[in-house]
Amino acid sequence: MAENVVDNYNLEEDTQHGRFLTFSLEDEVFGIEIKYVTEIIGMQSITKVPEVPTYIKGIINLRGKIIPVLDVRLQFGKEPVDYNDRTCIVVIDIEAVSVGLIVDNVEEVLTIDDEEIAPPPSNKTGFENRFMKGIGKAGGKVQLLLDCERLLKNEEIEVIEELLEEK
Known part of the structure; x- marks a missing residue:
């Protein structure tokens, strides 16, 4: 019976592999x-x-949490706009901390195969973006794939954890 639980867990993980929620900020996806x-x-x-x-x-306060x-x-250095x-x-979970990301517009959920994901530009080009996990190609469009684990620096996570402790 324990084997079935493990198999189901692995199957669930596999169904999420390569699936991305896309959102826009200005004209970028x-x-x-x-x-x-x-x-x-x-x-x-x-x-x-x-x-x-x-x-x-x-x-x-989301249902008591x-x-x-x-x-x-703003985190990406873009001009602020009025919310509409x-x-x-x-809402995402990073390192056991729930964080809300304000985005201009949620687009869709895409499946992007591993072979359709290019690594981010290397440091050799003089360009480094800690937020990027890769560049995905799907449906004739390019999506900048973000690394959720690197959206916040450790010290930013500490600030957030302190905020939560105070409440």
Whole structure:
């Protein structure tokens, strides 16, 4: 019986492999591995928290759970925009911490085969982006695939954990 549980777990992991939730910021499309996504919610009231980086917009209460929310647009150095009816929060789990990512628009869930994912540009080019896991090609489009585990630096995770302890 224990073997069946292990087989089912592996099967579940395999069904998520190569699947990415895509979202847009301005005219760029980004993807994050679906295995990190717990839910997508509409914008809601965000409680501001003092002394955090400007892209950490604050915290929300999601069914009794306090979740820090960050604006991906600001984190990536883009100009701020007013939120609209397409703006939403993608809730992900990183290192046992739930974080909400504010994005302009959720696009779709794509399956991108491993052979359709190119590595990010190497450091030899003088270009390095800690956020990128790779460049995916699907449906004639290019998606910048983000590394959820590197979206936040360790010290940023510590700031978020401190925020959660205070609440």
